[in-house]
Amino acid sequence: MVNMGYAVVGAIFMVGMVLFAFIKGGPRERVGAGYLLAAWFASLLVQENNGFRGLPIGMFLIDAMSLVVFAALAWRAPQSWPVWVAGLQLITVMAHIMILTTKTIPIASLYTVMNLIGYLIIICIGVGTFWAWQERKAAAEYAPR
Template sequence: MIFFIAFVALLCLSTGFAAWKGGPPERIAAGFYWTAWLITLFASPQAMDRWRTVEIGYLLIDAALLLGLGAIALRANRIWPMAAVSLQLIIVVGHAAKALDPRLLGSAYAIMSVFWPYLQLLILAGGTWAYWRRTRTHGAVPSWSSFSRP
């Protein structure tokens, strides 16, 4: 229960900070994280069966989040989304590893799926802070890379 409370607190703080002081990429990512988390609450399997088989609901949510973060990473004039999408890829690969080898320990599968979002939210907060600091010292900075514009 303590990990759930810590995650919700980190989610609220990091995404709230991103919505308050971040640019469009940070705000969009914050929305993606909230959407994924809220959908995850409804896709949550029974506690007894959790992590014994591939979590299909979680896999679909994590794959969608990977695509969303990947789009941000490709278009944003930021570095932090590359780290966030890399961690999300690890999560999706964790689902694939469990699918390929059902004997994979449930604890290993859980760690691969649950640990990285904490770091992703810290990265979002760090990226938001860097953007906010940069705009305070250099004025407006473009949110999207010039090669991504039509």
């Protein structure tokens, strides 16, 4: 029952940041937030499958595809948040690879790291949205009339 409270708070935080990105963000923020929301729903569908060596293969594929999407967003991005998000997502993919290669690390600790990195990714998108919003606001304020 206590675990359900954390899930609800996390879901509200995720949906709130995604709405903020859709309302105030630029194209990169909207794509990043939209993909993050789609990946979140997809991971809810595949998280119960134990897959190969205790690694849910569906989760690994979703996280690997997320790395590709965030790296594409970071390519020649004028802001720095997509680079941070791609780097954090790389840590998540490496945690999946650690599960495949070694059994001495508790799986629960790796899943905790992956969940915390998910929150950091949401925060990075939120900060990127805020700065994109402020830059557009400043550009409109100082534009010639």
